[in-house]
Amino acid sequence: MKKLLMGILTLFCLGNLAAQENPVEKQNPKNLEKIQAARIALISEKLKLTPAQAEKFWPVYREFTENRMELRKQFRDAERNQDVTKPKADRDQELLRLGFQLKQQNVDLEKNYSERLLKVISAQQLLTLPKAEEEFRRMLLQRLQDREDMREMRKESRENIRNKLEQRAREKNN
Numbered sequence: 001m002k003k004l005l006m007g008i009l010t011l012f013c014l015g016n017l018a019a020q021e022n023p024v025e026k027q028n029p030k031n032l033e034k035i036q037a038a039r040i041a042l043i044s045e046k047l048k049l050t051p052a053q054a055e056k057f058w059p060v061y062r063e064f065t066e067n068r069m070e071l072r073k074q075f076r077d078a079e080r081n082q083d084v085t086k087p088k089a090d091r092d093q094e095l096l097r098l099g100f101q102l103k104q105q106n107v108d109l110e111k112n113y114s115e116r117l118l119k120v121i122s123a124q125q126l127l128t129l130p131k132a133e134e135e136f137r138r139m140l141l142q143r144l145q146d147r148e149d150m151r152e153m154r155k156e157s158r159e160n161i162r163n164k165l166e167q168r169a170r171e172k173n174n
Helices: 002-018 029-047 051-080 088-118 123-173
Strands: none
Touching: 029 051, 029 123, 051 088, 088 123
């Protein structure tokens, strides 16, 4: 019963995300909260976190996630803000160097937070974490794709109805 409720909550929250046209960064904070709640529900279920573990796990994991996102943002910002007065080869070389530095920082970050998380959850739970994250991403992307498919079907249906009405009007006029 608990798993069923978690699943329904997850799908409900994902449905609200899929209803949005904007990228995640530009969404309504309430929708982002719903996505976060769905993510917490799915990861908690997959890791089989006890209430005591969850209380200690989520603050550390949120901090890790924010730091990891900041590293990705640094690279995206560097890509967007390259010095166009420099030769392209030099810019590419700088970007590669930065990419390797950020990857190393990411590995160091994972080591640090893995050690901290192992004080809260088991090694098995920690090994399950990336799989749970990936499952959430796939589920979210699938919901978005399903939503887009439905929009396309509605658009095609409207076009078919319009074509049929136009055809009938032409037949009437003939």
